[in-house]
Each structure stands twice: as C-alpha cells, then as structure tokens.
Amino acid sequence: MTSRKRFWAILLCVCLMFTLAACTPKPAEPQGNTDPSQGTQGNEQPTTGPQTGGKLTVAVSNLFADYGYAPRISNNAALMQAWAAYESLLTTDANGNDVPLLATKWESNPSEPSITFYLREGVKFSDGEPFNAAAVQRNMEEYASINRSELANIESYEIINDYTIKLHQKAWSSADLHTIGFYVLFTSPKALQNVDSIKDRSAGTGPFMIKSFESGVRIVYEKNPNYWQEGKPYLDELEFVLIADASAMSSAFRAKDIEAAFATTFVAGDTISSGCAAQIRSGEVVSEKNSNGLVAVGRGLIFDSSNSNSPFSDARVRRAVAWGLDEELLNNAIFQGQQMWTDQFALPGQASYNDSMKKVGYDVEKAKALLAEAGYPNGFNTVITGAPSDQTMITAVANSLKEIGINAEVTVVDTATFNSVLVSGVFDGIYVFPYTMGDMAFYMNKVFSATPTSFKAAIPNTPVLIDQVKKLFAAGSDADKVKVEKEMEEMLFGEDGYFFWDPMTVMSPTFFKISALHDDQALQTSQWKAVWADAWLEQ
C-alpha cells in the first residue's frame, strides 16, 4: 500500500469511528409523558428496605470554604452540605414544624424571658467527646464571639444539669427558638480549642465526618463511628463535588459519573431537565422540589422608595405596579408552573398567610388611575435591575409594565454586584431581589428596625412597621404570633399597603437523583436540607 493510500485509509477509519460513536443508539425510552418538566417527583418505591454501603456523589454549584468550623457556615447551600457532619438542637418536619434532634424537648418562658433546652443523652461528637450542656454553652459562645446574629439576644446561659440548659434572653423574642435551635451547629469543645485542627476535618455529632476536603473541588464524608442513631448512616461515603455549570452537571448525570445534583436556580434546573430528558422519562432520574416554603427563597420587586426624587417614593406608584402585573400568570409563563406563587410574605396555605385581607389583583385600569392620581398620567421611565438568573423574569416584568406606561430599562448585573446591592439597598428604580422566607419577625427585623441591615438605603424608616415587628417579637404564643403576622401582611401587601416590595414568586431548588437513591428527604423538610443519615442506595 502506498503512503498516500495508507493516509486515506487511516483518515477513513478515524471518520468511521467518530460516526459510529456518535450514532450509537440511545437506550430504549418508554412511551408516555414527553415533558421533562413533569419528571417523577419524590422517592421511587424501593424493592427492599434500607441497604448499607455505597458511595453517593452529589454535584453542587457551590462549595463553602471551610466545612470544619461550623460557626462560620451561615450560607443555606453550605448548611445543606455541612448537615452531614453537624447537627442542630431541633430540625423541621415536612409541615415546617420544629421537631427534636439533639434536644428532645424545649420550654419557652416569655415572662422570664428564657428558653430551656433538654438535651439528648448518650450523644458523642465524632472525636469521642460527650455532647452535653457545657458543650452547648461553649458552642453558643463561639457563635456569639464572631457576631452571629442568632445569639445576639442571649444575655446569659444557665446549666441546670448535664443535659439541661437555660438561655436567658435580653428581651423576649418569639424568633429565638427556631433561629438558635435550627441554625446553631455543634462542634466538639475540644476541637474548638484549636480551630485550625478542624480546618479540613469535622468534629460534630452528625452521621458523617469529613474524610477529605479539596478546596473548591470536592468534600468527601465517611461514616461517623460514634453516631448516636444506631445502624445509621447507611452510606459508606458521601461526596459533594463542585460542578458550577448546569450543562456539565447534566453531562455528568448522563455519563453516570454522579448520582444526584442540586440545581439552585430555575435556569440550572431547566438545563438539567432538558439534558436528562430521556433519563427522566424512563424513570432512571427523578427530581424533587420543596413545597412547604420553609427557608424558601422568595423573589420580589423592591422599589427605591427612600429616594424622594423617585416616583416610587409615592406608595400609590408602588401599588400601581402591583395592580399592573398579572404575577400569577407571569409566574406560570416564566417558570412553567414549577415555582410556588404568593402575593404575601407567607405562602398560601401557611398559617400566617392572610386570606381575609383586601388583596391587590391584576387591574390595568386601576393601575393607570393610581399613577394618574400620583401625578404620572403618562407613566415614566425607570430602570429594572437583577441577577443573570432572573433575566427572563426581569424582561417579562418590564414588558408588562409598559402596559401601564412605565418604561423600565432592563439591566443585569453579575452575582457579586447583586449581593452587594442587596445589603446596601443602593439602586435606582426597581430591583429584583431574593428574601429568605423563614421566621417573619427575624426577617422583618432586618428591614424594619431603627438599624436595618437589609435594603437600608431603599426602604424609608417607617415607625408603624417597626412597632409591628416589635409586636411580632413580643408575641407570647403561636396564636398571638400568627395574628400579628397576618396584620403585618395586610400592612405591607393589602390594598392600602406600603408595598415597599412586591412578592412575585417563591423559588425552590431542584434535587435530581438516580431512582436507586432513597429516603434522602432532600428539600422535603426545608429548602436546603436533606436527611443524609437516612439516605441509602439500592444496590
């Protein structure tokens, strides 16, 4: 064979190889539902009970810097991963109620004011140290020492006995039980003596402990031999790998390189759903979302109401925007009905959702009349700004506002800039912003207080709302609290409400997983939580 012929033969072989590879038939797909967004929700029924063993690899779009030192972990996404090694005093059930974890029960005393936690006995940290009241106090002091807001209202600690601790509050706060009980994670006091010793390892009471940590790459957990729930965890190893790009997550799923993935934005979820459409249709991959709204992230429009030169300093203009947007329709159109919708801080169905107040609906004429009344019969020009993941929503809102005469120029800023504006509240016009839907008092206190910490430049000091937040904190019983919360909903979002912001949608991350993964309860009890101790892989 001459060299030329040999060249052409090799070239032909290479081309054939690529063609054959690209044309390899896909796995057989069952007939039926062809909409990937309608993927299987919830756990598939396993054929057996929990099986032990196996390694679960979960792709995440963010890894925290340091999972060993728990007091520094405040980011919700990081908490979801940290809960593998660390635990809190209480957790939540699927209805959002507080239920025991490291504390078996608790008592609140508004008149003293104090909260008493009764601790679980026989619990050990992964380094063998006992979990007791002294350990709880040491951890809470550590949190306070780095200015964590959860402990700001605690004046002193009283150890009643080895397994009972009373927290004396500066003033009664109905928010403290949940925020302290849920967000404070416990580390071995011995490990806290030398924080550097837990830089790349953990010393918590959780089902796993850190085996290895590659900063910005992956974190691998292995079983905690001292775990207090006998027989758990079922998995040998749990690994979180950083795959920042949703398309890459989708490819990793299809290549069977990962068993689960958290998509934190709608766009990421949509990308994985599309990329894994065949696997979702066949039931090989299932998706889960949160439905109770606990620790959910709401998205709304916030206005530069403090700026006296802005049209939005007039409450009638803000209300006009609310009347001019068909938010439920927009929500369904943009997110294909996959996100929850609300017109208040609470979600419909939650205890504090106010069904009885006069609500603002969709009425273009009413919106135009309000604008005319405020001195803007021909509308005005403004700017609407948001993060890249909200671009579709921002554009849709801007288009809708044109109907009532408001011309909003769409501006998208990168995530880092977006986060800075969230804290400063310095912007022009309208900002699409996220807010955490936890305890209403805890959240509203950041916005409506003498020293606000969120959106401080955007929302004017409003004594009546500040007083209402004080009432929220002072509520002595759950019933009282719900009553004040409903009043606050009306003050903010009722027909004559202040409308400093306009709630639009409630996002839920999506948890994609192979159908062989069971009982992870990802997102079922809160938006950012899975029960890793219970998770198991069907072999």
Next chain:
Amino acid sequence: MKGKQVRKILKRVLQSLITIVLLTVILFLLMQLIPGNPIINFLGSNATDEEIAYYTHLYGYDLPVWQQYVNWIKSMFDGTMGFSVSLQRNVSEIIFSRIGVTLTLVTWAFIVSVILGVAFGIIAALNRGKAVDTVISILSNAGIAMPVFWIGIILILIFAIRLGICPSYGYTPISKGLGPWFRGIVLPVTVLSFPSISIFARQTRSSMLDVINQDYVMTAKSKGVKKRDIIFKHQLRNALVPLLTIIVNRFAQMMGATVLTENIFTLPGMGSLMINSINSRDLQLFVDCILVIAVFVTVANLIVDILYGFIDPRTKE
C-alpha cells in the same frame, strides 16, 4: 557566551521584572474599581452589619488601598501570597494545589500541538497542491473556526456519555494510576490543542514553502543531500525562526485558554480558580492567579528571546 549577549539577556530580565511589577499595580487598582464586596459574597446576603464589619476588619479590607497593596507585596515575600476570603486559606496553598493541573494540561496540549502541528505543516508543504495538502488545509481552517466549548461538548457526548470511556468531569492525579489519569486528561488536552495544531500546521506549511525554493535548498539538492536531511537540516531549521515566536506566544495563549477548557471539563486548575475568584470578588486570589500566569508568560517570552540568539545568528547583533 559573549559579554554583549549576557548584558542583552540581563536587560531583558530587568524589563520583564518591571513589566511584572507594573502589572501588579495595574491589576490591584483595577480590581478596586469592580463593584462587589468579597466579604458579602463570603458571608451571603443575609449577613448582618456586625458580621460584615467584623470580617472586613479581620481581613484588612478596611485599610487604605495603598496599605492593602503593600501588605499584599509583603505577603509575596513571606510565601503566603495573601489570604483568600472565599476559600479561607493562604493563596499560595491554593495556587500550589491547582497549578499542577493547569501545567499538566498546558504542557501536554503544547507538546501534542507542536508535534502534530509541525508534522501536518511539513506534510502539507511537501505535498503542496495535492489532496493531502487540501485535506490538511480544510482541517486546519475548521480547527481554528470551531469554538473550543463546542468541541468540548461534542467530545464529552461521544467519549463520556456514548462510549463511557472517559469521565465527563474532574481530574484524576497520576498517583491514582496512569489509566485513570490518561482517561481524565485526554479530552481536555485534545480540546486545548485543537486550535493550536491548526495554527502550527498553517504556519509551518507557510514557512516551509517560503524556504523550499531557496538557493541553499537547491544547492543541497544538486549536491545529492538526502531528502530527509534537506527537510530537517535546511528547510525546517530556517522555517523554525518565524515559527518559534508563534509557538511560544501560543503557549501563553494556552495558559489563558485553560479558563474555558477547565470550566468545560470541571478541572480544578488555575483557569477555573480565576473564574471563581472573580465571581466571588476575591481580589487577592484573582490578582495572584493573574500574576502567576503573567510570570509564566514573561519567562516564556524571555526564553524565546534567548533561543533566538542560538537559532538565528543574525539576532545576536
């Protein structure tokens, strides 16, 4: 080596050092202008004023810019290269854990590109106007025109998803076995080297054609010198002079191109580190990453300048 040459090299080294120092100042100042706060990104948007103030002071972000710059330069000499807020450790520790991946990727891509690119260029030049030349030209044009991310996605689709012979993401160190390492690195190396092979092939072909009819080549042929010797000793050596600049410049470009390649394959190298640092506004980390790459590029250029003296005697003067 003559004293004149040594002086020339020292002058070039000094120029490189000045370039790097100026670069640090410009980079540091430019990063101050970018909106966004590293502390807020680290703590999250739920952070309180007290928490933000605590960490801003802790990491020295409340100091005047000049003082931050001086502290950073000092950290170069104590070996820490500053502290990364987003990753909570010394920058040198992070860079050392990442640079191996990038250097492995770039080195192999560079070697593959040079060998294949030069070989294809020689074949095309020696077969000018023939079918082989046409095929190589078409493939070269395609290699330059096709976006790297698209090639990456196609390769993942074929080799990771369809055939399942390569991982779709991540890097396996060679310490975990030659096979896993090779399977993990082969696709990113292919993607990174694809445009370079095309560029080198085109440039080699063009340079070879420039010298193919030179008098000294004709003389060698008429003297009956072996064809292989004519190609490698007379044609290629002279064709290498213009090619060398392009090859070394391409090495510098490859260092930059790793940003995209590493993100496509989720490789934990310098490229993905830079993206993360800019997204989290981790100023020290970002500036240090750029600085490390700038040092590599400057040193590469310095080597070319020195090599020129040996390859092309005319440049000695």
